[in-house]
Amino acid sequence: MQSTASHTKAPGKSHPVVTEDQYFSVSPLMLLADNAALFSVYLRQGNNFVLYTHAGEMFTHRHKQRLAENGVTEVWLKESQRHAYTAHVEQHLGNVLADDSLPAEARAGALYGIASDALQDVFAQHGAGALPADTARRARQLVEHIISFLKVPNGITALGRFIAHDYHSWTHSLNTTFYTLGILQSYGLPDESMAHIGLGAMLHDIGKAEIPSSILLKPGPLTASERQCINTHPLMGVARLAQTELPQTTLNCILFHHEKLDGSGYPSGIGGTAIPLAVRAVTVADIYDALASERPYAAARPPFAVLQLMRGEMADELDMDVFKNFVLMLSNAGLTKT
Numbered sequence: 001m002q003s004t005a006s007h008t009k010a011p012g013k014s015h016p017v018v019t020e021d022q023y024f025s026v027s028p029l030m031l032l033a034d035n036a037a038l039f040s041v042y043l044r045q046g047n048n049f050v051l052y053t054h055a056g057e058m059f060t061h062r063h064k065q066r067l068a069e070n071g072v073t074e075v076w077l078k079e080s081q082r083h084a085y086t087a088h089v090e091q092h093l094g095n096v097l098a099d100d101s102l103p104a105e106a107r108a109g110a111l112y113g114i115a116s117d118a119l120q121d122v123f124a125q126h127g128a129g130a131l132p133a134d135t136a137r138r139a140r141q142l143v144e145h146i147i148s149f150l151k152v153p154n155g156i157t158a159l160g161r162f163i164a165h166d167y168h169s170w171t172h173s174l175n176t177t178f179y180t181l182g183i184l185q186s187y188g189l190p191d192e193s194m195a196h197i198g199l200g201a202m203l204h205d206i207g208k209a210e211i212p213s214s215i216l217l218k219p220g221p222l223t224a225s226e227r228q229c230i231n232t233h234p235l236m237g238v239a240r241l242a243q244t245e246l247p248q249t250t251l252n253c254i255l256f257h258h259e260k261l262d263g264s265g266y267p268s269g270i271g272g273t274a275i276p277l278a279v280r281a282v283t284v285a286d287i288y289d290a291l292a293s294e295r296p297y298a299a300a301r302p303p304f305a306v307l308q309l310m311r312g313e314m315a316d317e318l319d320m321d322v323f324k325n326f327v328l329m330l331s332n333a334g335l336t337k338t
Contacts, residue, residue, distance in 0.1 A: 039085050113162075173205050200257075206237040
């Protein structure tokens with residue numbers, strides 16, 4: 001969605017200039033008109049950056065129209081103001097996603113970028129105790145945006161282009177959310193139920209924020225005690241959320257996403273119909289994204305190889321109806337070839 005550069009500029013005659021700063025590019029389509037954003041907008045001329053609008057200045061429809069008339073396809077912002085830009089887009093994300101004049105890919109990039117940044121903030125809160133209510137509300141709102149965007153024609157395909165396979169807890173949780181909601185689209189669930197499940201998928205690994213990174217990122221095999229420590233993360237996740245008012249469906253997804261139909265999972269060892277449909281969907285999405293991602297202790301596998309492994313070696317552990325719907329969703333979105 002964005003690219004970065006670092007350049008300097010000799011003083012110009014008619015425009016204020018900036019020097020020796022880093023910038024990142026965004027599509028001018030992502031700038032909302034008639035908003036006084038807290039970031040400056042620059043145009044790139046060769047290796048130079050020229051100020052277009054000041055931070056706090058009203059960015060008008062005329063500003064946006066002039067960019068379109070001149071064929072400007074990217075504008076530049078200061079790296080030091082990236083947070084202000086992210087907050088601006090997140091605040092208006094509903095409007096951005098509902099704007100059919102924007103290409104689906106541009107909207108998907110905004111959604112993935114904002115959600116990834118938000119989840120990175122959540123997982124950075126090591127030892128922070130209970131999840132703040134405003135953080136939970138923020139996550140719920142992002143889930144609702146995802147549900148809405150997945151209804152856009154080719155929405156899943158557009159999102160698939162941004163799915164990151166360099167494994168981090170936050171990108172994995174985000175990918176798991178997209179996949180889970182994509183699976184459940186075919187089950188005809190109401191949006192409210194989808195939101196509860198999506199929030200559970202988004203927070204399913206929140207307990208890993210309490211696991212030492214030396215264990216989570218260990219490149220070699222885990223010892224028995226280290227494995228036991230990691231296996232506590234579903235319980236730790238639910239414990240962390242005990243003070244937060246969340247639906248039972250959401251908590252089930254967090255607590256039971258490592259349970260297996262044959263009873264071989266953890267932490268409770270339940271199986272069969274005791275595992276709700278929502279959890280079974282999160283489990284399939286979770287396993288697929290983990291195996292398809294580059295992890296410290298394992299290389300990423302190609303999508304088709306992951307699906308073959310899941311169908312061949314995990315048939316007794318996973319809900320095969322959910323799995324078949326997942327494969328169909330990936331295939332229809334063209335995501336099995338990446």
